[in-house]
Amino acid sequence: MKTREMISQSTSYVTKLLRSRFGKGPQSVKIVLSERCIVFQLRNFISPVEDFLLVNNEEETFRYTRELVMNAVLEDLQTFLQQELGLPISDMYYDWGVHNASGMIVGLLEVDSSDKAPDYDGKEALERSLSDILEEIQKRPEHLDSWWVDASTLCVYRRGITKLIELELIELGHLDLLKTAKRRLEKRLIAQHVDTQEHIGRSQYELYLDWDFGRDNGIILYIFE
Numbered sequence: 001m002k003t004r005e006m007i008s009q010s011t012s013y014v015t016k017l018l019r020s021r022f023g024k025g026p027q028s029v030k031i032v033l034s035e036r037c038i039v040f041q042l043r044n045f046i047s048p049v050e051d052f053l054l055v056n057n058e059e060e061t062f063r064y065t066r067e068l069v070m071n072a073v074l075e076d077l078q079t080f081l082q083q084e085l086g087l088p089i090s091d092m093y094y095d096w097g098v099h100n101a102s103g104m105i106v107g108l109l110e111v112d113s114s115d116k117a118p119d120y121d122g123k124e125a126l127e128r129s130l131s132d133i134l135e136e137i138q139k140r141p142e143h144l145d146s147w148w149v150d151a152s153t154l155c156v157y158r159r160g161i162t163k164l165i166e167l168e169l170i171e172l173g174h175l176d177l178l179k180t181a182k183r184r185l186e187k188r189l190i191a192q193h194v195d196t197q198e199h200i201g202r203s204q205y206e207l208y209l210d211w212d213f214g215r216d217n218g219i220i221l222y223i224f225e
Contacts, residue, residue: 006085007031013080014040014105021069022047032150036117038087039149039221040105045096059098064176070094074105081107093210093219095183104208104221106155117147122200129194130156130220137186138163152205156220162213170213183209196222 142160
């Protein structure tokens with residue numbers, strides 16, 4: 001199946017899937033596909049109930065509700081990508097910005113973990129800077145790699161990042177709290193201390209991130225203007 005056809009079918013499917021689960025779909029969906037991942041960028045995606053929760057300062061409830069629904073969405077989407085499009089999806093991630101009601105879904109494709117992504121200008125400096133700041137937050141990733149998905153989207157994969165205290169919090173039922181705290185902290189410190197303009201000549205427009213604690217890995221997704 002050609003890439004354009006895959007993107008067209010994926011756009012139609014994810015729009016209908018989100019509308020059926022949330023009662024309202026995103027205003028727009030942009031999909032980019034590379035040899036290593038497929039990225040869904042969702043714009044203006046918030047349901048009336050979620051909007052009500054945020055207006056009434058119930059962000060924690062909003063995040064819990066969306067987390068619950070998105071877990072089922074990702075499972076259905078991964079099945080569609082694998083069975084209908086033949087994409088060897090290994091992991092699914094998602095994140096969104098409450099401030100602009102936009103977000104992303106990322107599906108990683110199965111690749112040889114020892115097969116590093118191609119070099120690009122500033123790759124080594126950016127990855128070193130990210131590893132340094134992540135070491136301050138939690139632990140230095142055992143493996144970190146990055147690649148351009150398209151001209152404005154950069155994906156960073158990291159593995160070997162979970163500390164024992166985080167696993168204990170998850171065991172105690174605090175996954176939602178852990179994710180909320182890590183998102184706030186990582187986004188703030190990465191934005192403050194990782195200078196993408198200096199490393200790769202691009203200014204960050206949006207930053208998304210997510211983790212799979214069971215697999216001990218995660219992604220960082222940069223969107224540039």
